[in-house]
Amino acid sequence: MKIVAMIPARYAATRFPAKLMQQLGDKTVIRYTYDATVATGLFDDVVVVTDSDLIFSEIVSHGGKAIMSKREHESGSDRIAEAIADMEVDVVVNVQGDEPFVKKEPLEKLVRLFDDTTVQVGSLMRKMTEINNVQNASEVKVVVNKKMDALYFSRSPIPYRANADIDAAYYLLRRWH
Secondary structure, eight states: OOEEEEEEEOSSOSSSTTGGGSEETTEEHHHHHHHHHHHTOOOSEEEEEESOHHHHHHHHTTTOOEEEOOSOOSSHHHHHHHHHTTOOOSEEEEOOTTOTTOOHHHHHHHHHHTTSTTOOOOOOEEEOOOGGGGGOTTSOEEEEOTTOOEEEEESSOSSOOSSTTSOOOOEEEOOOO
């Protein structure tokens, strides 16, 4: 089974433009993310998919792999779909470009899901422990069914609680810190 990690990397991010090219110690955020993903040893290939010459050069000039994509994509998943259209892969793991502290263990759990040939899509999530994160647009929320299958993702609070007395559990997409 060929497993690849694709890192969508948009330069002109809405909430923090050029975030991926910010220095974090001795490297840029995107290089830390790329290097940490490679270091997990879980993937046959790790590729940054970007619309930016700057990000492309940052990765390639340091020995990494990058692919240029169109700028018009609405999401990182769309960017990845363009990049893998002509690739022969069995599993694609979408690692967010702004995750410089990505760890092996959660990615390994995600990859293991695909040992079950009926699984087509998987996402990491964690139960939200601080209610303040519900309003945080940087945290992607997910609605799940009783089997913990994801039904809906949003940066807005979901479900919307008109009555604060009703107890609701909130889940976030897994972050690495």
